[in-house]
Amino acid sequence: MRRSVSPLRRLPLVLAVVAASAAALAPGGDAVAFLWPNVPEQVARALASGDVSERRLAATRVVELAPETALQLIQKGMSDPDVEVRLHLAAAAVRFRMPRAGDLVIEWLAEGDARLRLAACDVIRAAPTDRSVVALGRVLGDPDPHVRLAAAAAMGAAGLPEAVSPLLGHLDDMAPEVRAEVVRALGRVGDARAVVPLIGKVQDSIPEVRRATARALGELGDARAVSALILALQDASQDVRVEAVTALGRLRSDEATSAIADLVAASPGALGAFPGSRPADSGTSSNDVRDAALRALGRVGSEAAVRVLLAALAKDDPAAPRSAVRDALVSAGKLPATPAGGAGASGGGAAPQAGASGGAAPQAGASGGGAPRKNTAVPALIAALATAPSASTAAGAALVLGELRATEGLAAIVRGMQRGVVPLRHGLRALGALGDPAALPSVLELLGDADPSVRREAIRAATALLDPARPDGRAVDPARALLVDPATPPDEQVALVELLGRTGSPRAQAVLLPLAKARSAPLRLAVIEALGAARAAGKLGAAVDAALLEALDDESADVRLRAAVSLSRVAGPGSARALLQRLTVAAEQDRGALGIALSGTLSRAGGREAKDAKDAGRAADGGDLVQDVAAAIASAPDIARDALIEGLGRMPGQAAGAALARMTAAAPIDDRRKIAEALAGHPEAGAALRKLAGDPDPGVRANAIWSLGAVGDRDALPLLAPLLKDPDAAVAGNAAGAVGRIAARAGQPARAAAALCGALSDARPYVRANALAGLTVARARCDGAAARDLLARDPAEAVRLAAADHLAQGGDDADRRALARCAGEDRNASVASRCAQAAPRPAPPSGAEDVVVFVVPFDAGRDGSARDAPLPRAPFALVRADGLMRLGVADRRGEVFERGAPPGPIRLAVPAPLVK
Numbered sequence: 001m002r003r004s005v006s007p008l009r010r011l012p013l014v015l016a017v018v019a020a021s022a023a024a025l026a027p028g029g030d031a032v033a034f035l036w037p038n039v040p041e042q043v044a045r046a047l048a049s050g051d052v053s054e055r056r057l058a059a060t061r062v063v064e065l066a067p068e069t070a071l072q073l074i075q076k077g078m079s080d081p082d083v084e085v086r087l088h089l090a091a092a093a094v095r096f097r098m099p100r101a102g103d104l105v106i107e108w109l110a111e112g113d114a115r116l117r118l119a120a121c122d123v124i125r126a127a128p129t130d131r132s133v134v135a136l137g138r139v140l141g142d143p144d145p146h147v148r149l150a151a152a153a154a155m156g157a158a159g160l161p162e163a164v165s166p167l168l169g170h171l172d173d174m175a176p177e178v179r180a181e182v183v184r185a186l187g188r189v190g191d192a193r194a195v196v197p198l199i200g201k202v203q204d205s206i207p208e209v210r211r212a213t214a215r216a217l218g219e220l221g222d223a224r225a226v227s228a229l230i231l232a233l234q235d236a237s238q239d240v241r242v243e244a245v246t247a248l249g250r251l252r253s254d255e256a257t258s259a260i261a262d263l264v265a266a267s268p269g270a271l272g273a274f275p276g277s278r279p280a281d282s283g284t285s286s287n288d289v290r291d292a293a294l295r296a297l298g299r300v301g302s303e304a305a306v307r308v309l310l311a312a313l314a315k316d317d318p319a320a321p322r323s324a325v326r327d328a329l330v331s332a333g334k335l336p337a338t339p340a341g342g343a344g345a346s347g348g349g350a351a352p353q354a355g356a357s358g359g360a361a362p363q364a365g366a367s368g369g370g371a372p373r374k375n376t377a378v379p380a381l382i383a384a385l386a387t388a389p390s391a392s393t394a395a396g397a398a399l400v401l402g403e404l405r406a407t408e409g410l411a412a413i414v415r416g417m418q419r420g421v422v423p424l425r426h427g428l429r430a431l432g433a434l435g436d437p438a439a440l441p442s443v444l445e446l447l448g449d450a451d452p453s454v455r456r457e458a459i460r461a462a463t464a465l466l467d468p469a470r471p472d473g474r475a476v477d478p479a480r481a482l483l484v485d486p487a488t489p490p491d492e493q494v495a496l497v498e499l500l501g502r503t504g505s506p507r508a509q510a511v512l513l514p515l516a517k518a519r520s521a522p523l524r525l526a527v528i529e530a531l532g533a534a535r536a537a538g539k540l541g542a543a544v545d546a547a548l549l550e551a552l553d554d555e556s557a558d559v560r561l562r563a564a565v566s567l568s569r570v571a572g573p574g575s576a577r578a579l580l581q582r583l584t585v586a587a588e589q590d591r592g593a594l595g596i597a598l599s600g601t602l603s604r605a606g607g608r609e610a611k612d613a614k615d616a617g618r619a620a621d622g623g624d625l626v627q628d629v630a631a632a633i634a635s636a637p638d639i640a641r642d643a644l645i646e647g648l649g650r651m652p653g654q655a656a657g658a659a660l661a662r663m664t665a666a667a668p669i670d671d672r673r674k675i676a677e678a679l680a681g682h683p684e685a686g687a688a689l690r691k692l693a694g695d696p697d698p699g700v701r702a703n704a705i706w707s708l709g710a711v712g713d714r715d716a717l718p719l720l721a722p723l724l725k726d727p728d729a730a731v732a733g734n735a736a737g738a739v740g741r742i743a744a745r746a747g748q749p750a751r752a753a754a755a756l757c758g759a760l761s762d763a764r765p766y767v768r769a770n771a772l773a774g775l776t777v778a779r780a781r782c783d784g785a786a787a788r789d790l791l792a793r794d795p796a797e798a799v800r801l802a803a804a805d806h807l808a809q810g811g812d813d814a815d816r817r818a819l820a821r822c823a824g825e826d827r828n829a830s831v832a833s834r835c836a837q838a839a840p841r842p843a844p845p846s847g848a849e850d851v852v853v854f855v856v857p858f859d860a861g862r863d864g865s866a867r868d869a870p871l872p873r874a875p876f877a878l879v880r881a882d883g884l885m886r887l888g889v890a891d892r893r894g895e896v897f898e899r900g901a902p903p904g905p906i907r908l909a910v911p912a913p914l915v916k
Contacts, residue, residue: 039061039064039065040065040066040069042058043058043061043062043065043073044058044069044073046058047059047062047073047076047077047080047085052082052084052085055077055080055082055085056082056084056085056088059077059080059084059085059088059089059092060088062074062077062088062089062092063091063092063095063096067096067763070092070096071096071098073089074089074092074093074096074098074101075098075104077089078090078093078104078105083113083115083116086108086116086119087115087116087119090105090119090120090122090123091119093123093126093127094122094123094126094127096763097126097127097761097763097793097794098126098127099127099761100127100129101123101124101126101127102123102124102126102127102128102129102131102132102133103129103131103132104123105119105120105123105124105132106120106131106132106135108120109121109135109136109138109139114144114146114147117139117142117144117147117150118146118147118150121136121139121147121150121151121153121154122150122154124136124154124158125150125153125154125157125158125793126793128154128157128158128160130160130162133154133155133158133160133162133163134162136151136154136155136163136166137155137163137165137166139151140152140155140166140167140169140170140173140182141170145173145175145177145178148170148173148175148178149175149177149178149181152167152170152178152181152182152184152185153181153184153185155167155185155189156181156184156185156186156187156188156189157185157188157792157793159188159189159190159785159788159814160189161189161191163185163189164186164189164191164193164194167182167185167186167189167194168186168193168194168197170182171183171197171198171201176206176208176209177208179201179204179206179209180206180208180209180211180212181212183198183201183209183212183213183216184212184215184216186198186216186220187212187215187216187217187218187219187220187821188219188817188821190219190220190813190814190817191220192220192222194216194220195217195220195222195224195225196224198213198216198217198220198225199217199224199225199228201213202214202217202228202229202231202232207235207236207237207239207240208239210232210235210237210240211237211239211240211243212243214229214232214240214243214244214246214247215243215246215247215824217229217247218243218246218247218248218249218250218251218820219247219250219817219820219821221250221251221813221817222251223251223253225247225251226248226251226253226255226256229244229247229248229251229253229256230244230248230255230256230259232244233245233248233259233260233262233263238284238285238286238288238289239284241263241289241292242284242288242289242292245260245263245289245292245293245296246292246295246296246824248260248296248300249292249295249296249297249298249299249300250299250820252299252300252301253300254300254302254304254305256296256300257297257300257302257304257305257308258304260293260296260297260300260305260308261293261297261304261308263289263290263292263293264290264293264294264297264308264312266286266290290324291324294309294312294324294325294327294328295324295327295328295331297309297328297332298327298328298329298330298331298332299331299332299335300332301331301332301335301375301376301377302376303376303380305332306329306332306376306377306380307380309325309328309329309332310329310380310381310384310393310397312325313325313326313329313389313392313393313396313397314389314390314392314393315392316392316396317392318391318392318395318396318399318423318426319426323396325396326396326399326400326403329377329381329396329400330400330403330404332375332377333375333377333378333381333400333404333406334404335375335377336375377400377404378401378404378406378408378409381397381400381401381406381409382401382408382409382412384397385397385398385409385412385413385415385416385421385422386412386415388421389421391421391422391423394416394421394422394423395422395423395426395427398413398416398422398426398427398430399426399429399430399433401413401430401434402429402430402431402432402433402434403433405433405434405435405436406434407434407435407436407438409434410431410434410436410438410439413427413430413431413434413439414427414431414439414442417442424446424449424451424454424457425451425453425454425457428443428446428454428457428458428460428461429457429460429461431443431461431465432457432460432461432462432463432464432465433464435464435465436465437465437466437470437472439461439465440462440465440466440472440474440475441474443458443461443462443465444458444462444474444475444478446458447459447462447475447478447479447482448478448481448482452489452492455492456492456495459492459495459496459499460495462475462479462499463495463498463499463502466499466502466503466504467502467504468501468502468503468504468533468534469504469534470504471503471504471505471506471534472503472504472505473503473505473507473508474503475499475500475503476500476503476505476507476508476511479496479499479500479503479508479511480500480511482496483496483497483500483511490520490522490523493520493523494522494523494526497512497515497523497526497527497530498526498529498530500512500530501529501530501531501532501533501534502530502533504533504534505534506536506537506540508530509531509534509536509540509544510540512527512530512531513531513543513544513547515527516528516531516547516548516550516551521556521558521559524559525558525559525562528548528551528559528562528563528566529562529565529566531544531547531548531566531570532548532565532566532567532568532569532570533569533570534570535569535570535572536570541570541572542572542574544570545567545570545571545572545574545575548563548566548567548570548571549563549567549575549578549579551563552564552567552582552590552593552594552597560590560593561592561593561596563593563597564593564594564596564597565596565597567579567596567597567600567601568596568597568598568599568600568601568852569600571597571600571601571604572601572604573601573604573605573625575601576598576601576602576605576625577625577628579594579597579598579601580598580628580629580632580644582594583595583598583632583636583640583643583644584632584635584636584640591639591640591643592893594643595640595642595643595644595646595647595893596643596852598643598644598647599643599646599647599650599852599897600650600850601647602625602629602647602648602650602651603647603650603651603652603850605625605651605652625651626648626651626653626655626656626659627659629644629647629648629651629656629659630648630659630663632644633645633648633663638670638892639892639893641670641671641674641892642670642674642891642892642893642895643893645660645663645671645674645675645678646674646677646678646891646895646897648660648678649675649677649678649679649680649681649682649897649899650678650681650850650899652681654682654684656682657679657681657682657684657685658684658685660675660678660679660682660685660688661679661685661687661688663675664688664691664692669697669699669700670873670891670892672692672695672697672700673697673699673700673703673888673889673891674703674891675688675692676689676692676695676700676701676703676704676707677703677706677707677891677896677897678897679692679704679707679711680706680707680710680711680899680900681711681899682711683711683712686708686711686712686716689704689707689708689711689712690704690708690716690719692704693705693708693719693723698726698728698730698731699730699888699889701723701726701728701731702728702730702731702734702887702888702889703888705720705723705731705734705735705738706734706737706738706886706888708720708738708742709734709737709738709739709740709741709742710741710899710900712738712742713742713745713746714742714743714746714748714751716738716742717739717742717743717751717755720735720738720739720742720755721735721739721755723735724736724739724755724756724758724759724762724767724771729764729766729767729887729912729913729915730766730875730887730888730889730912732759732762732764732767733764733766733767733769733770733885733887733912734770734886734887734888736756736759736767736770736771736773736774737770737773737774737884737885737886738774739751739752739755739756739774739778740752740756740770740773740774740775740776740777740778740780740884741774741777741778741884743755743774743778743780744777744778744779748778749778749779749780749781750780752774752775752778752780753775753778753780753781753782756771756774756775756778756780756782757771757775757782757783757786759771760772760782760786760787760790764912764915765794765795765796765798765799765915766798766877766885766887766912766915768790768794768796768799768802769796769798769799769801769802769885770802770884770885770887772787772790772799772802772803772805772806772883773802773805773806773882773883773884773885774884775787775806776802776805776806776809776883777882777883777884779809781810785814787803787806787807787815788803788807788814788815788818790803791803791804791807791818791819791822791835792818792821792822796915797828797830797831798879798885798909798915800822800826800828800831801830801831801834801883802883804819804822804831804834804835804838805834805838805883807819807838808838819835819836819838820835822835823835823836848900848901848902848903849900849901849903850897850898850899850900850901851897851898851901851906852895852896852897852898853876853878853895853896853897853898853906853908854870854890854893854894854895854896855870855871855874855876855890855894855895855896855908856869856870856871856894857871869894870890870893870894870895871890871894872890872891872892872893872894873889873890873891873892873894874889874890874894874911875888875889875890875911875912875913875914876888876889876890876896876908876911877908877909877910877911877912877915878896878898878906878907878908878909879906879907879908879909880898880901880902880904880906881901881902881903881904881905881906882902882904885909886898887911887912
């Protein structure tokens with residue numbers, strides 16, 4: 001059985017086997033501690049007890065309670081006379097992200113016990129208010145440096161402009177750690193009044209303070225910092241140099257290009273040192289400094305910066321999968337033109353206010369602004385190929401053009417290959433990445449090259465340039481000639497078969513059919529998969545169906561599975577009856593593959609190919625296929641029922657939807673779950689879905705709500721909004737996603753905001769995450785800085801990822817600064833990477849596809865044996881390419897069917913019951 005780990009390979013109408021953590025699939029009883037119904041009452045009584053030990057024990061148990069109960073007890077207990085009780089409750093307030101908790105601990109800031117003052121800072125950091133942040137200003141003079149540091153961190157996390165003056169007053173704190181935190185806080189607040197004072201801290205005696213200063217100046221995005229940051233490029237600390245050059249890249253300062261270029265050209269250990277400073281221990285190397293300089297030049301993107309990067313290609317290795325130089329050129333090639341007046345030259349920071357901090361107003365053009373600047377990277381790359389560059393430079397330039405998908409560079413790449421300037425294998429790799437079908441003839445010319453490495457790269461490039469949805473027979477004859485050549489190595493034969501499948505041409509399928517019984521197992525599997533790449537018409541289509549049906553009887557389970565997948569993609573409606581008959585009588589081990597094949601085949605029954613049918617419920621032979629499938633469901637064993645229900649749901653026409661709706665009356669729980677999922681393809685069955693949305697079983701409700709999100713109209717929003725508070729996290733999370741999808745289709749972002757903004761404070765991470773994703777899909781925003789707060793402080797990775805996507809849609813200065821801070825500070829690599837690459841999500845592309853996912857444990861089971869089969873009724877969290885997360889329970893086969901998933905990666909996350 002083919003496996004793939006997340007993110008999954010996307011294939012329309014095809015099996016996708018997902019590897020998931022075994023812990024993530026543990027039964028719910030093992031994942032969540034049981035809490036007796038009377039425990040909340042016991043905890044409440046104990047918190048009011050006169051025995052301090054009872055109150056302390058009860059305070060430790062508050063985190064076990066439901067959020068609504070816990071928040072009430074925390075508010076009552078915050079004034080407890082015992083320090084330990086208050087400390088435990090403060091930790092619970094942070095854990096539950098208690099709204100306005102900062103106001104409850106203001107008085108603690110004057111307590112004699114430093115632990116209480118520290119706890120108050122932590123609470124205010126998690127739930128700041130205007131009053132609490134102002135109160136922190138007094139704590140910046142606390143005798144305990146740990147308290148001062150915590151206060152500065154809390155003020156920075158709040159991001160309120162009222163914090164600027166108190167923070168500026170403590171830039172010279174005696175403790176280096178506090179000075180560094182004050183600097184970081186000023187960068188987070190993003191107020192231009194801090195620029196000039198921070199410039200003076202570039203020469204601080206402590207490397208960590210200088211490092212924090214360089215980063216803060218980059219976050220502030222003010223051109224007045226350029227000269228000081230250029231000076232910091234000579235610092236003795238490698239870490240400081242990395243931050244300084246990164247900040248200059250954020251400022252997009254062309255003035256700094258020459259100084260940054262010196263870092264690119266310098267050999268390790270040759271970089272100058274800041275006068276009077278001492279080297280600091282660090283794991284950062286000179287290569288790290290060079291890479292940071294390359295990234296900065298890519299962000300600057302000026303003509304001078306591009307020239308430096310092109311020169312660096314000469315020492316680059318084009319065979320490496322990734323390259324810092326090429327990545328920088330790609331970044332430069334993606335930059336928008338600099339707007340007039342330099343508005344975008346400072347990296348999106350807040351515009352400095354003249355005289356606000358007593359410093360000089362920024363000079364026009366100081367950061368590369370002034371006159372509008374065109375993006376010159378692509379023309380420079382094309383021009384480089386027209387000269388006589390080194391092989392490394394030419395290969396690198398071609399590869400960058402390919403990654404940029406700059407089709408205007410096609411002719412230059414081809415001419416470079418013909419002149420011998422661009423090495424053939426690198427040029428072919430670039431043409432494949434370019435994605436322009438016009439490059440195919442040049443690629444096919446090299447399909448028979450004597451050099452095996454060139455030949456293999458040509459096959460890969462041609463395969464990448466073809467799309468079965470757009471039949472193109474140009475590659476058939478050269479590929480066939482090589483395929484039948486006895487001298488062609490077996491691995492190339494397999495690659496050529498894949499190439500032929502990608503052509504989508506009937507002539508290609510005629511070539512492949514005789515190989516469906518090839519002796520070579522890899523070749524046979526490749527042929528069966530290629531036959532399923534595109535649907536052939538007439539006799540050829542019937543022959544393909546017959547060959548694939550015959551392969552379903554093969555002794556090899558791999559062959560049977562591959563044939564089932566191909567049938568699900570291309571089999572004509574006439575094959576549906578044969579598959580239905582096989583499914584009802586097949587052995588248990590064969591029903592999985594047959595179910596896949598039948599489900600996909602039924603999705604085409606009654607469509608354009610069923611020309612002889614009288615209505616949408618009749619197959620090509622005129623039989624009433626809907627009734628036959630429904631009858632088969634009634635008598636089929638459990639192992640086959642889910643496949644039949646899914647197939648009926650995928651059948652077009654009202655007859656199939658009506659049949660599913662009729663089944664809900666007396667169906668068992670497993671059937672109702674699957675029916676609720678299957679109705680996502682039948683908007684006419686909205687009444688049945690609404691009824692299932694109130695089902696006693698949370699798995700049924702979760703599927704019904706998700707399906708309503710797919711087919712419901714704006715009239716369904718009043719039903720969905722209350723379900724955001726459903727006690728089951730899967731139900732509430734799916735309701736958030738459904739609201740976003742419906743509001744997006746209806747063009748009503750305000751209604752999405754009205755329903756979802758309140759869910760951002762839900763105690764359950766996946767509800768918060770899906771609320772953010774729903775807002776993003778609906779192009780809606782909430783008032784205030786809720787999403788920025790979640791990105792900075794939410795403990796759940798899923799929520800921070802969703803917040804990064806959401807903020808990328810906004811694009812204002814505060815959002816950009818929040819994303820920049822996340823990219824540099826978030827400890828989770830996935831979140832930091834998402835923040836660094838954040839860009840507005842494009843409009844949903846057309847061509848959504850149905851995806852079948854089987855939930856397969858990745859690691860060993862509890863008995864030590866490795867699982868290699870889907871887990872029935874496994875809880876799952878399926879993350880789609882649009883950021884929405886579908887939650888629920890897999891069917892009796894361990895399968896999840898997602899109808900109309902947007903193109904892009906899809907992956908499994910830890911199920912909702914196990915997320916804290």
